[in-house]
Amino acid sequence: MTGAQTRDEEQEQEHHYLSETLNLLSKERERLTADIDTAAGDIDARKKHLWDNLRDMDFAEKANYRGEVDLSIKLTEHAEMLHKRVERLLLSPYFGRVDFHTDGESEAATHYIGVHNFSHPETQQIVIHDWRAPVSSLFYDYETGRAAHETPKGTAHGDITRKRQYKISGGRLEYMFDSALNIGDEILQRELGESADDRMRNIVATIQREQNAVIRNDTADVLILQGVAGSGKTSIALHRVAFLLYRFKDTLSSDNVMILSPNKVFGDYIADVLPELGEERVAEIDFDRIASRFLDKVTGHETFGEQVVTLLDRVDDAAAERMRFKATPEFVTRLDEWIASLADEFTSAEIAQRTKRLSADWVADAFEDARAMPIFTRLEHVADTAVHVLKNEVRDRGGTWSAADTNGVRKQVRAMLPYKDAFAVYRTFYSSDEWQDMFRPLGKKKIEYSDVFPLIYTMLRTSRQETFGHIRHLLVDEMQDYTAVQYAVLRELFSCQMTILGDSNQSVNPFSSSSPATIHDIFPDADRLELCKSYRSTAEITEFAQNISRNDKLVPIERHGPPPRVVACADQQAEVLDLVDRHSRSDHRSLGIICKTVAQAAAVHRAVTAAGVEATLLDYDSTAFGSGIIITSAHISKGLEFDHVVVPGADDENYVSEMDKCMLYIACTRAMHELHVIHEGPPSRFLSFAADSGTAVVTQAAPR
Numbered sequence: 001m002t003g004a005q006t007r008d009e010e011q012e013q014e015h016h017y018l019s020e021t022l023n024l025l026s027k028e029r030e031r032l033t034a035d036i037d038t039a040a041g042d043i044d045a046r047k048k049h050l051w052d053n054l055r056d057m058d059f060a061e062k063a064n065y066r067g068e069v070d071l072s073i074k075l076t077e078h079a080e081m082l083h084k085r086v087e088r089l090l091l092s093p094y095f096g097r098v099d100f101h102t103d104g105e106s107e108a109a110t111h112y113i114g115v116h117n118f119s120h121p122e123t124q125q126i127v128i129h130d131w132r133a134p135v136s137s138l139f140y141d142y143e144t145g146r147a148a149h150e151t152p153k154g155t156a157h158g159d160i161t162r163k164r165q166y167k168i169s170g171g172r173l174e175y176m177f178d179s180a181l182n183i184g185d186e187i188l189q190r191e192l193g194e195s196a197d198d199r200m201r202n203i204v205a206t207i208q209r210e211q212n213a214v215i216r217n218d219t220a221d222v223l224i225l226q227g228v229a230g231s232g233k234t235s236i237a238l239h240r241v242a243f244l245l246y247r248f249k250d251t252l253s254s255d256n257v258m259i260l261s262p263n264k265v266f267g268d269y270i271a272d273v274l275p276e277l278g279e280e281r282v283a284e285i286d287f288d289r290i291a292s293r294f295l296d297k298v299t300g301h302e303t304f305g306e307q308v309v310t311l312l313d314r315v316d317d318a319a320a321e322r323m324r325f326k327a328t329p330e331f332v333t334r335l336d337e338w339i340a341s342l343a344d345e346f347t348s349a350e351i352a353q354r355t356k357r358l359s360a361d362w363v364a365d366a367f368e369d370a371r372a373m374p375i376f377t378r379l380e381h382v383a384d385t386a387v388h389v390l391k392n393e394v395r396d397r398g399g400t401w402s403a404a405d406t407n408g409v410r411k412q413v414r415a416m417l418p419y420k421d422a423f424a425v426y427r428t429f430y431s432s433d434e435w436q437d438m439f440r441p442l443g444k445k446k447i448e449y450s451d452v453f454p455l456i457y458t459m460l461r462t463s464r465q466e467t468f469g470h471i472r473h474l475l476v477d478e479m480q481d482y483t484a485v486q487y488a489v490l491r492e493l494f495s496c497q498m499t500i501l502g503d504s505n506q507s508v509n510p511f512s513s514s515s516p517a518t519i520h521d522i523f524p525d526a527d528r529l530e531l532c533k534s535y536r537s538t539a540e541i542t543e544f545a546q547n548i549s550r551n552d553k554l555v556p557i558e559r560h561g562p563p564p565r566v567v568a569c570a571d572q573q574a575e576v577l578d579l580v581d582r583h584s585r586s587d588h589r590s591l592g593i594i595c596k597t598v599a600q601a602a603a604v605h606r607a608v609t610a611a612g613v614e615a616t617l618l619d620y621d622s623t624a625f626g627s628g629i630i631i632t633s634a635h636i637s638k639g640l641e642f643d644h645v646v647v648p649g650a651d652d653e654n655y656v657s658e659m660d661k662c663m664l665y666i667a668c669t670r671a672m673h674e675l676h677v678i679h680e681g682p683p684s685r686f687l688s689f690a691a692d693s694g695t696a697v698v699t700q701a702a703p704r
């Protein structure tokens with residue numbers, strides 16, 4: 001009875017605290033709205049004044065006035081940003097509370113934790129702590145009992161006397177839990193049980209301790225994160241970016257961060273996480289865009305997607321061998337050695353202009369002086385110096401110097417190296433008998449994907465190129481799909497901190513994937529962390545996927561749902577339509593129909609839309625994720641997730657190779673709540689476990 005009363009009292013206190021907080025936030029919103037309106041009026045008035053008096057102002061006055069207008073605009077933008085934060089806090093001001101009794105103090109202090117910091121406008125006391133503040137680590141890293149956190153005065157030791165979690169939506173307290181543990185399972189279970197959103201969402205209220213260690217690692221220059229499917233790698237990496245932006249706010253801004261994502265759809269899917277965390281979106285790039293930037297004027301080239309499509313269609317042993325050859329760190333070493341040896345092929349010769357000459361010795365000295373430069377930049381330097389010297393001599397004697405003279409000198413210097421450009425250097429790398437089969441262009445003007453990054457690397461190492469000098473943190477997702485030479489390219493382009501994450505079980509190209517150990521060899525000083533708990537899927541779906549491709553380190557979350565279904569059917573299209581119908585009658589929102597290839601996905605899309613169902617096809621040209629029913633290939637579905645997943649075409653003739661097995665694994669691990677795998681002929685060999693292990697319901701579709 002007393003306990004119940006206490007609980008009631010506590011509930012009342014919490015409701016009271018919430019309404020007080022909302023009150024303060026509302027007042028702050030009003031104040032900011034008024035500030036923004038006044039500032040907007042002020043800017044308009046200043047602009048008008050400037051316009052009306054433009055003729056009477058001198059240059060300095062105009063510049064001064066414009067500076068003031070710019071400053072007012074910046075201040076207004078800042079107020080608008082604060083306004084947005086307050087609006088967000090009004091919906092859900094906080095999600096956690098920690099009461100911490102610092103040693104030597106008379107009582108415990110209560111700290112509420114939310115997505116943003118908020119201080120009382122009059123007393124300046126902190127009402128809500130930003131989740132990234134040092135004190136908030138008490139919430140993520142400790143159970144009740146002894147704990148410590150950093151303060152400006154040093155480490156504060158003491159006891160956590162209470163930990164509480166809240167779910168507040170639309171400004172209403174939906175539920176709260178006291179938990180002695182790290183982050184109580186109940187809220188986590190509820191969050192995970194919800195429907196998938198159209199976009200990736202933030203997980204700030206339920207970050208787990210091992211995930212927090214990744215987020216708050218602020219010392220690693222390069223951090224390599226291996227994590228099983230659904231372990232929160234991508235979410236955690238984005239929270240880590242938000243944390244670093246907060247932690248280093250004086251030196252790091254969103255303009256200095258870039259995400260290297262597998263494709264544009266994925267970029268769109270994750271685009272909201274940082275804004276939800278109060279940070280601006282950051283720039284994105286993918287390897288295909290890097291390839292276009294360097295190669296568009298040099299040669300046509302296969303894309304990664306095209307390579308995957310070709311491999312899924314048919315594995316050509318010779319092509320596989322070429323991929324393997326170019327995927328290793330040793331290959332980069334050989335290419336480096338080859339590039340370093342180019343200087344030995346330079347033969348200095350006399351440079352002759354109409355009336356003047358420079359001796360071969362002069363050229364050799366100029367070439368030697370520029371030894372720190374990449375070879376083609378070095379040649380340009382020699383040519384520039386020669387032009388400069390000769391031009392001055394000619395002009396000193398009253399002669400004239402023309403563009404043709406400059407070109408003539410350049411041509412002569414270029415001819416001292418037997419290679420016209422980086423492409424010629426790269427082709428010659430394969431001229432030995434031993435390696436000549438390793439370079440096989442796809443026709444006259446197109447190179448294989450496996451040559452794309454070796455060639456770009458050769459370009460970067462043989463002449464100075466524009467790099468991403470302003471980027472100070474690069475996040476690389478799907479690390480297993482990139483080869484050593486791609487990492488070497490990244491190192492040339494980005495001399496900055498990196499967070500590199502992926503899962504070796506989800507490689508899409510078995511001939512050119514990299515393990516965390518290989519990547520660690522490339523970045524020997526990197527910190528290596530691992531996430532083994534899988535959060536996305538029910539335990540049943542995770543167990544099913546484990547049977548396709550086992551990872552003994554994986555720990556499934558204890559969340560249950562219906563067992564996956566393996567359905568034999570006579571008419572696959574009809575079965576897909578049945579499942580679409582069944583999904584539309586469920587409480588869940590998203591359905592992913594994931595095929596092995598884009599061509600298969602396009603065929604299913606045609607059939608489904610012909611039956612009047614609205615669905616989005618995601619192929620290699622897609623740029624946005626979309627919502628509702630999505631039909632795509634396993635490769636494109638990487639990183640995405642859906643409430644329900646249907647995998648059509650799970651026949652033995654379709655899923656047969658190691659690469660197919662990877663695709664099947666990726667497709668199945670996209671499901672959060674329900675998984676249906678369907679086949680018309682004999683089921684794939686990778687599903688043979690299903691019939692006898694009891695990890696799935698194996699059924700025959702009802703006759704139609």
Ligand SMILES: Nc1ncnc2c1ncn2[C@@H]1O[C@H](COP(=O)(O)OP(=O)(O)OP(=O)(O)O)[C@@H](O)[C@H]1O
Nearest residue numbers: 203206207208229230231232233234235535536639
């Ligand atoms: N601590 C957490 N609290 C709530 N949800 C979580 C947590 N960690 C992960 N999740 C959820 O698990 C799912 C998988 O997360 P995410 O996509 O970041 O994982 P991943 O390791 O990148 O997956 P994959 O490699 O399979 O694409 C998401 O729905 C995410 O919200």
